[in-house]
Amino acid sequence: MSDFKDSVYELVSSIPNGRVMTYGQIAALCRQPNAARIVGQIAHFGPPDLPWQRVVKASGDLASGYYGGRVGHKKDLEQEGVKVDQDYRIQLDKYLWRPED
Numbered sequence: 001m002s003d004f005k006d007s008v009y010e011l012v013s014s015i016p017n018g019r020v021m022t023y024g025q026i027a028a029l030c031r032q033p034n035a036a037r038i039v040g041q042i043a044h045f046g047p048p049d050l051p052w053q054r055v056v057k058a059s060g061d062l063a064s065g066y067y068g069g070r071v072g073h074k075k076d077l078e079q080e081g082v083k084v085d086q087d088y089r090i091q092l093d094k095y096l097w098r099p100e101d
Contacts, residue, residue: 004030004031004032004035004038005042005046007030007031008026008030008039008042008043008046009042009046009047009050011026011029011030011099012026012043012046012050012051012052012054012055013050013051014099015051015054015055015097016097017051017080017081018080018081018082018095019054019082019095019096019097020054020055020056020077020082020090020092020095020096020097021054021055021056021096021097022036022055022056022057022058022092022096023036023037023039023040023043023055023056023057023058024036024039024058025058025096025098026039026055027039029099036058039055040063040065043055043063043065044065048067052066052067053066053073053076053077053080054077054080054097056090056092059089060089060090060091060092061087061088061089062074062077062084062088062089062090070088073088074088077090082095
């Protein structure tokens with residue numbers, strides 16, 4: 001589990017400002033494609049200095065478990081220039097980052 005967690009930390013730390021990745025995408029890139037919920041747990045309890053605001057659900061919805069809830073998640077993303085709609089959702093086709101991009 002420690003190797004997986006370290007891989008998640010490394011990947012999250014590399015997400016560029018103004019872009020996002022999904023929990024499932026991170027899990028798959030860390031070679032655990034069925035571990036999206038585990039990525040969520042890692043995010044919830046992980047180091048606060050990592051850009052967890054750049055991690056969203058596969059639907060583009062913001063995470064209610066984020067520090068400050070979806071309102072806090074929205075605020076932090078909007079500070080990076082990511083537009084969040086009134087339903088606390090972003091356009092993944094516009095903001096999703098793929099490391100190979």
